[in-house]
Amino acid sequence: MKIKMFGRYSVSSVFFLLSIICFLVVVVFFLATIFLGLLRAFTGLNSLPKIILFFGPKLIFFYLLILIFKSFKSYNIFTKKAIKYLHAFTVVNFLMVLLIIMSTKFEGYWAEEIVPIFPLLILAVFSAFIAAIFKQGFRLQEENDLTI
Amino acid sequence: MQIPFVDVFENHAKINVPLLGLRIGVPFNYAILIMWTSMSFYAIYFYAFKEFLKVFVEKNMFEVKSLKRLKFFLILNLIPLVYIILFTASFLIKGKVFRLEDDYFIVFAHLVIAFLLYLYLDVVKKGKRVQEENDLTI
Numbered sequence: 001m002k003i004k005m006f007g008r009y010s011v012s013s014v015f016f017l018l019s020i021i022c023f024l025v026v027v028v029f030f031l032a033t034i035f036l037g038l039l040r041a042f043t044g045l046n047s048l049p050k051i052i053l054f055f056g057p058k059l060i061f062f063y064l065l066i067l068i069f070k071s072f073k074s075y076n077i078f079t080k081k082a083i084k085y086l087h088a089f090t091v092v093n094f095l096m097v098l099l100i101i102m103s104t105k106f107e108g109y110w111a112e113e114i115v116p117i118f119p120l121l122i123l124a125v126f127s128a129f130i131a132a133i134f135k136q137g138f139r140l141q142e143e144n145d146l147t148i
Numbered sequence: 149m150q151i152p153f154v155d156v157f158e159n160h161a162k163i164n165v166p167l168l169g170l171r172i173g174v175p176f177n178y179a180i181l182i183m184w185t186s187m188s189f190y191a192i193y194f195y196a197f198k199e200f201l202k203v204f205v206e207k208n209m210f211e212v213k214s215l216k217r218l219k220f221f222l223i224l225n226l227i228p229l230v231y232i233i234l235f236t237a238s239f240l241i242k243g244k245v246f247r248l249e250d251d252y253f254i255v256f257a258h259l260v261i262a263f264l265l266y267l268y269l270d271v272v273k274k275g276k277r278v279q280e281e282n283d284l285t286i
Contacts, residue, residue: 137271137274143282
């Protein structure tokens with residue numbers, strides 16, 4: 001079984017669409033929380049800095065995902081842009097982990113709110129690895145383009 | 149059934165070690181087998197993980213060797229899927245109430261890793277093609 005991961009009409013293009021939808025959903029919730037008092041009372045995000053701290057990292061996360069999958073969609077995947085976005089994605093994931101750890105109130109040894117950091121850490125490490133592969137691929141591609 | 153130095157009871161056996169005077173109890177259930185299988189699976193899994201990380205340490209990663217390593221690790225990550233299907237089937241056959249347990253979460257994590265590995269595999273394949281082109285033109 002062969003699944004196409006990169007290029008047009010591939011898994012990457014599906015994920016590109018999915019990340020656009022997620023980004024739009026987050027934007028809608030962000031605006032709704034700012035303008036609707038009911039939602040603010042319901043979620044407990046009662047001040048503007050709190051709302052921005054809650055939604056800001058998520059907005060950046062999904063925006064970077066859109067950019068990454070957009071670069072995966074193109075024919076030539078080993079580009080400088082893709083490496084830059086992947087590095088930025090790694091940094092954003094680590095920052096989100098830090099934010100979660102800082103906002104957690106530790107009572108005893110273990111807090112339930114700390115659980116979401118594990119998928120974020122895995123994503124950060126994997127994107128760093130992909131960036132490493134892309135770097136080597138980019139170097140090879142450059143050499144290739146120069147020799148012709 | 150008569151075995152020397154072994155007394156068989158209803159749900160366990162006792163082995164009498166001569167001279168030392170030890171009596172070792174052996175429970176008759178499959179829990180120990182399942183434990184051994186999972187432990188040996190994870191031993192192989194982490195060996196494969198080491199091999200997978202070796203791909204990134206080497207100077208040239210676009211090679212057949214690294215493709216093989218990635219494929220092996222990918223297949224290992226798909227094995228828990230078989231286990232979970234058997235697990236669910238056993239629940240359904242026994243007619244017990246179906247519950248969502250930790251096992252499902254672990255298998256889901258393995259599947260996510262498998263997907264990411266497939267992504268790596270495709271990137272490395274593309275890189276290998278570029279590498280081959282590069283080697284031919286020189």
